[in-house]
Amino acid sequence: RSRSASAASGGETAEDRKKKRPGLGLFDSMRQTEAKSSIPPPRKPKPGLVVDLGKKVDIFGLRGASQYNGMEGRITAGPNEKGRWLVQLIYQGNMKELALQTENLQPKPPCGWELVAAGISMSTTEEDIARVFSKFGQVQHVKVTRDLNGLSKGVALIVMSHRDAAEKALNMVEVDICGIGVKLQWSTMVKQEMGLLKTREEEGKSMPTPASQAPVRRTFQEQHPDEVPDSATPIRAGQTVMVSGLKGQPQFNGATGVVQSVRADGRCEVLLEAKILALKPENLTVVEAGSAAGRDAPPTSGRRRFSEDAGTAQAHTILH
Numbered sequence: 001r002s003r004s005a006s007a008a009s010g011g012e013t014a015e016d017r018k019k020k021r022p023g024l025g026l027f028d029s030m031r032q033t034e035a036k037s038s039i040p041p042p043r044k045p046k047p048g049l050v051v052d053l054g055k056k057v058d059i060f061g062l063r064g065a066s067q068y069n070g071m072e073g074r075i076t077a078g079p080n081e082k083g084r085w086l087v088q089l090i091y092q093g094n095m096k097e098l099a100l101q102t103e104n105l106q107p108k109p110p111c112g113w114e115l116v117a118a119g120i121s122m123s124t125t126e127e128d129i130a131r132v133f134s135k136f137g138q139v140q141h142v143k144v145t146r147d148l149n150g151l152s153k154g155v156a157l158i159v160m161s162h163r164d165a166a167e168k169a170l171n172m173v174e175v176d177i178c179g180i181g182v183k184l185q186w187s188t189m190v191k192q193e194m195g196l197l198k199t200r201e202e203e204g205k206s207m208p209t210p211a212s213q214a215p216v217r218r219t220f221q222e223q224h225p226d227e228v229p230d231s232a233t234p235i236r237a238g239q240t241v242m243v244s245g246l247k248g249q250p251q252f253n254g255a256t257g258v259v260q261s262v263r264a265d266g267r268c269e270v271l272l273e274a275k276i277l278a279l280k281p282e283n284l285t286v287v288e289a290g291s292a293a294g295r296d297a298p299p300t301s302g303r304r305r306f307s308e309d310a311g312t313a314q315a316h317t318i319l320h
Contacts, residue, residue, distance in 0.1 A: 057105040112159040113166040114187040114249045137165020241284040
């Protein structure tokens, strides 16, 4: 009778208050809960030729399962409590997984033992190169770089199955490929993995930075596109200049020419005797128009091109 009386009067019963308590299994769509995963994030493999998770390896030195010696695999897990790594490989068309010790694994670069042969004949094919390198060991892959039209660029990438075979080819002064003596070298990726080539980050870390040479924020200011920056006498396109101080091409010292344009690196393209040279501003001296040197400057001639500026076509002269 009391429950019906409270319900009739509009009051809450003990059962209604129990349903409104939080944490009793009722779902609240307005409450935001953060999902926490118990799976740790994947660990990045160590750089370089080391035995680690995700690395390519060559298997060797097995006695009980010698049929796997010389095969290539990839480390998928490990090491376990016994120091063994789980290596996945393909043997006779089937996927195999072996638990191997570190001393039975030789790490290799992700691209394999890749060599670069530059200067080969344009008619040399992948089959010709594979036939030549088969005398050093097992050849895994050969690729001749080509352009969009299918023409050879004269560079080939050779991936040997094992390191000793690749090093045997590298020890040759030149390798004869279709009558042409070609020098070999490791590819860039192999050099980085072997520590023979530093990355930009490693070069930056290895070079100490004095306090006086600490990096500062660079500031930019707008300048004329045909003007040399930071120059006491700005050099612009169309000015007559005299060349001096050239060491590599001293025959042009004392000659006068006309500045055709100023490049983004600060060099000026100067027309001298039907030849354009890219010269530094410190090798140029502005010549007055009325002087004798200015009268000897080559004439400005060239073709015309048109570019739209604010809807108006303007003609510009391009000098050769």
